[in-house]
Amino acid sequence: MSQEQQIAIEERFARVFNDKSFKERLSSADFEKYINAKKKLSFQKHDTIFEDGESPKGVFVLEKGAAKLSKSGAFGKDQILRFIKEGDIIGYRSLLCGENFQAKAEAMTDIEATFLPADVFMYLLEVDPQLSFIMLQKIAYELGESSNTITFLAQKTVRERLAEILLLLEQKLGVDPEGFIKISLTREEIANIIGTATESAIRLISEFKGDNLIEVDGRNIKILNHDKLMKLGHVVL
Numbered sequence: 001m002s003q004e005q006q007i008a009i010e011e012r013f014a015r016v017f018n019d020k021s022f023k024e025r026l027s028s029a030d031f032e033k034y035i036n037a038k039k040k041l042s043f044q045k046h047d048t049i050f051e052d053g054e055s056p057k058g059v060f061v062l063e064k065g066a067a068k069l070s071k072s073g074a075f076g077k078d079q080i081l082r083f084i085k086e087g088d089i090i091g092y093r094s095l096l097c098g099e100n101f102q103a104k105a106e107a108m109t110d111i112e113a114t115f116l117p118a119d120v121f122m123y124l125l126e127v128d129p130q131l132s133f134i135m136l137q138k139i140a141y142e143l144g145e146s147s148n149t150i151t152f153l154a155q156k157t158v159r160e161r162l163a164e165i166l167l168l169l170e171q172k173l174g175v176d177p178e179g180f181i182k183i184s185l186t187r188e189e190i191a192n193i194i195g196t197a198t199e200s201a202i203r204l205i206s207e208f209k210g211d212n213l214i215e216v217d218g219r220n221i222k223i224l225n226h227d228k229l230m231k232l233g234h235v236v237l
Helices: 003-016 020-027 029-037 092-097 120-127 129-155 158-173 187-194 199-212 226-234
Strands: 040-043 048-050 058-064 067-072 078-082 104-107 111-117 215-218 220-223
Touching: 003 129, 020 029, 029 111, 029 120, 058 092, 058 120, 078 158, 078 187, 092 120, 092 129, 111 120, 120 129, 158 187, 158 199, 158 220, 158 226, 187 199, 199 215
Parallel strands: none
Antiparallel strands: 040 111, 048 104, 058 111, 067 078, 067 104, 215 220
16 A cells, blocks of 8 residues: 555544544434543553453554554564554454454553543444444555565565665654654564564664665664665565
């Protein structure tokens, strides 16, 4: 999926999932049900939002901050599956499937979120066609992301995977005023995303820096040459 299509889905979700929009579409009783049920929650950096294997009690919409979804694999090694940014909703897939969470959600920054209990979220899906439709689009998008991840890990070299993930991180999380990717990741986290050893990730980042593809300031990374990274990673954004 192109960046434009992804942004379009995110913008449609933002237009549909908010108090003003719900008030316009829902009956007075249903809107009151929604307002009384939702809660504002705060998480500090490194806090767990929900655990892998935990029974879902509702969905979370991030109003501020960023989080990551990860899965613990063999020998306890974590694999980062996806990053969650402001405006994203998490927890709905397991809820819709009627299963426990299949990943852990952890705050990467301080987070403010809206929590909507499971019964109210499921009820809104039944009575609000616009919400149901945008959730179908989000599910289809995430299915495409999962398919791309399989190809990403199976067919690309580690060097190609690093080039692609840096571009995707910038696209997904944005940059700060100085042009650095907003969320700083440890070398171990980067290694987990691209499926390699931490030492290999450190070496490749150093090589990218030496080739003037990126600028590195501690954990912070700025992309200097997007075109070369796209060619290296065979990426089309």
